[in-house]
Amino acid sequence: MSEAPLRGVVAGHGPLAKALVDAAETITGVTGALTAVTNAGCDRALIEERVLQAVGDSPAIIFVDMPTGSCFFAAMQAARATGRIKVVTGVNLAMLVDFVFHRDLAPSEAAERATRTGGAAIRQP
Amino acid sequence: MPLLLYRVDDRLIHGQVVVGWGRPLGIEFIVLVDDEVRASDWEQDLYRMGVPEGVEVRFASVAEAIAALPEWQQDNRRGMLLTADIESMLALRRAHATVQPINLGGLHHRPGRSERLPYLYLSDLELERLQAAGQAGGTITAQDVPTAPAVDVKALA
Numbered sequence: 001m002s003e004a005p006l007r008g009v010v011a012g013h014g015p016l017a018k019a020l021v022d023a024a025e026t027i028t029g030v031t032g033a034l035t036a037v038t039n040a041g042c043d044r045a046l047i048e049e050r051v052l053q054a055v056g057d058s059p060a061i062i063f064v065d066m067p068t069g070s071c072f073f074a075a076m077q078a079a080r081a082t083g084r085i086k087v088v089t090g091v092n093l094a095m096l097v098d099f100v101f102h103r104d105l106a107p108s109e110a111a112e113r114a115t116r117t118g119g120a121a122i123r124q125p
Numbered sequence: 126m127p128l129l130l131y132r133v134d135d136r137l138i139h140g141q142v143v144v145g146w147g148r149p150l151g152i153e154f155i156v157l158v159d160d161e162v163r164a165s166d167w168e169q170d171l172y173r174m175g176v177p178e179g180v181e182v183r184f185a186s187v188a189e190a191i192a193a194l195p196e197w198q199q200d201n202r203r204g205m206l207l208t209a210d211i212e213s214m215l216a217l218r219r220a221h222a223t224v225q226p227i228n229l230g231g232l233h234h235r236p237g238r239s240e241r242l243p244y245l246y247l248s249d250l251e252l253e254r255l256q257a258a259g260q261a262g263g264t265i266t267a268q269d270v271p272t273a274p275a276v277d278v279k280a281l282a
Contacts, residue, residue, distance in 0.1 A: 013140065043135040043136065043232075043234075043235070046233065047233040068138075068139070068176075069175060070139045070177030071135075072174075073139075073172075080167070
């Protein structure tokens, strides 16, 4: 269990993160649990600054769109700098919807759960 | 096969570089020239994660790059060289006139810089240095992805 509710930060290319956060809020009705960060117009330092600002003082999961690139790099830098952040790549809507209802987990548990939930949503019906 | 592209991009290895340029050019190795990254094994590991299997990444300081450039230019694979800032690239150009074409791929806003193109912010001094280097010979263009038009540095204002 985590003492403070986990923050979720979604970092992605262009408008992707905001669209995912909007969709997750629309589906769950839960607002304020997720914050979107875009890499648009940012160099490496500014993306990291935006990510850290979005995380604040809480333990957090940073959901990143791709397992490489500027958003991933900023998330990993933030995780390394704070020690209370876990990074999950390949963000999808299923993992975000699940995450907002399980913010009482420890960061490592929440990251494991998000990886399982997001992976399970990728199927060939 | 010489190095095919010398790119200035403050994000270094990212999607536009690996996918946008790397695929159409058939890039087989990337040389990342940056003094800070060269000094950090951890950052090097992260950047290695960003390239497809089969693409080698080499890390070098500016001084190391100046020394090793002739060797890389004679590599029989297709390569690309990256720097995060203009000064590093121009230092390579001053040492080796063969450093061309220089591609200005992404420099973002900082205090003192103004927008020249949506993906290219330069201070007046940076623009002046680039235009002087362009006048001295060689191709210097701004182009974020291969499908976008290339803009000669002399046309930037």
